[in-house]
Amino acid sequence: MFIVGTMSLPTTFPDYLRTLFALWNTKRGLKVMPSRRDFATVDLQPWLNELHLVAVGPEGLRFVVFASGPAARYGAEMTGRTVGDLQPAAMADEVERAYLTAVETRSPVFGTHANRGFGTESQTWSRLILPLSDDGVTVDRLFVAVWEPGTGFGPRSRAHQALLTSKWALAEAFEAPATPIQIHPALAAD
DSSP, X not given: OOEESOXXXXXXXXXXXXXXXXXXXXXXXXXXXXXXXXXXXXXXXXXXXGEEEXXXXXXXXXXXXXXXXXXXXXXXXXXXXXXXXOSSHHHHHHHHHHHHHHHHHTSOEEEEEEOOSSSXXXXXXXXXXXXXXXXXXXXXXXXXEEEOTTSOSSOSSHHHHHHHHHHHHHXXXXXXXXXXXXXXXXXXXX
16 A cells, blocks of 8 residues: 655654655755756765666656665666566556556655565565656656665665765766767868
8 A cells, every 4th residue: 555645754654764755855845846857866875775766758667776775685686677577567566556656646655565575574664756857747757765674774885885876877877868069160170
């Protein structure tokens, strides 16, 4: 079960996700939702290990960055893959439904769930889905943060932090609009 469209989180929700929600709300200001460009990677460092960046487009929902923590727990790196590629199919369907709810409502979606669908241990976990928009109207990206008890908060070491920052920096480079190359007039002569 997930909850949609509120501009506050329950006090029982993990602080780890509540602080990300507060940052999203601050960056949003008076807009319906912030843009991805409103967040520098340094702003997101406490969450990078558990934060996905999902592109919303005609090809569906694609993980621009699949967080390292969930990748280790899931047993696969999903960066560059679509939500539909997740296995088992029932998990992919549930994830897609939750993500599309955030897209359609243009509102945060959150919930606490039991057992994730992989692994043998029963566990409780929480997820926060935050819509992002470049034009202020159409959701074009999602931040998806996952929290499981015992996963910790933030990077494990300086080397781990550098790896996470590099992963996000690469994603930013590939997501940035192309800049036309300017040729000096003296070099452009026939």
